[in-house]
Amino acid sequence: MTGPSDVTALDDPVGESLRGHHAHLARRLGGAATYVPGVATFCAVPAEPDAAAWADLAKVLGPGEFADMFSCPAIPPPDWDPVFVLEGRQMIWARDSGPDPSHHEFDRDMVELGAEDVPEMLDLVERTRPGPFWPRTHELGTYLGIREDGALVAMVGERLRPPGWTEISAVCTAPEARGRGHAVRLLRAHIARIVARGERPFLHVAEANSGALALYERLGFETRKHVTFRGFRTP
Numbered sequence: 001m002t003g004p005s006d007v008t009a010l011d012d013p014v015g016e017s018l019r020g021h022h023a024h025l026a027r028r029l030g031g032a033a034t035y036v037p038g039v040a041t042f043c044a045v046p047a048e049p050d051a052a053a054w055a056d057l058a059k060v061l062g063p064g065e066f067a068d069m070f071s072c073p074a075i076p077p078p079d080w081d082p083v084f085v086l087e088g089r090q091m092i093w094a095r096d097s098g099p100d101p102s103h104h105e106f107d108r109d110m111v112e113l114g115a116e117d118v119p120e121m122l123d124l125v126e127r128t129r130p131g132p133f134w135p136r137t138h139e140l141g142t143y144l145g146i147r148e149d150g151a152l153v154a155m156v157g158e159r160l161r162p163p164g165w166t167e168i169s170a171v172c173t174a175p176e177a178r179g180r181g182h183a184v185r186l187l188r189a190h191i192a193r194i195v196a197r198g199e200r201p202f203l204h205v206a207e208a209n210s211g212a213l214a215l216y217e218r219l220g221f222e223t224r225k226h227v228t229f230r231g232f233r234t235p
């Protein structure tokens with residue numbers, strides 16, 4: 001059982017989300033699960049998966065499809081082709097440090113983004129590469145953005161939702177709008193919203209992204225563990 005802010009829920013953030021908050025966005029077979037197309041390519045299998053679990057996942061995805069295993073340490077059978085390996089960190093927001101959510105004011109130029117904003121969100125992601133983002137990813141949670149002269153120049157959103165936790169994701173600012181505090185303001189707004197509903201923020205960052213890492217540490221995030229992200233193609 002996982003309760004509020006139980007850290008064990010963070011060892012399988014994809015599986016916990018697909019069984020819980022995101023069950024309505026899941027495709028599953030046996031113990032294997034993934035998101036519906038267009039939302040995310042993240043997949044989950046039971047801990048210490050057997051051949052049947054991998055076969056179930058292959059069946060859900062279909063042949064020759066991309067399986068983003070996220071931080072799952074289990075390696076699929078040899079006929080699954082490796083697509084990528086990326087070293088990263090899972091960071092959790094440490095209580096009693098970083099911004100005081102009670103001091104947060106919802107900025108006037110901060111807007112909640114929805115389906116009608118997807119083309120601009122995809123364009124911003126294309127220009128900034130914060131991590132995977134698809135046309136329906138915004139359905140995973142709340143996405144907040146900042147506009148300058150009407151154009152979307154920064155956004156931050158919510159992604160995985162294991163019990164008691166919300167992952168902050170898609171942190172990006174257009175190159176021409178950087179250094180104006182947009183990312184910090186959006187991150188603080190999300191932290192405040194997540195804490196206000198009794199949950200705790202966490203996030204993932206690539207080890208090589210030293211700029212983002214330093215930014216998260218300044219905001220009160222601490223490294224919980226080092227993880228390896230892996231993606232494969234089904235046979």
Ligand SMILES: CC(C)(COP(=O)(O)OP(=O)(O)OC[C@H]1O[C@@H](n2cnc3c(N)ncnc32)[C@H](O)[C@@H]1OP(=O)(O)O)[C@@H](O)C(=O)NCCC(=O)NCCS
Nearest residue numbers: 128130171172173178179180181182183184205211212215
């Ligand atoms: C990381 C990113 C979102 C920061 O956006 P931003 O709106 O410019 O950030 P802010 O203006 O709020 O900057 C906050 C602080 O971090 C610093 N900072 C921001 N990006 C940095 C970088 N790449 N390297 C070093 N420092 C950085 C800023 O100098 C600023 O410091 P200051 O407050 O002392 O002036 C932006 O650089 C970006 O879109 N990067 C590409 C996408 C990405 O890697 N996202 C993170 C995925 S985990």
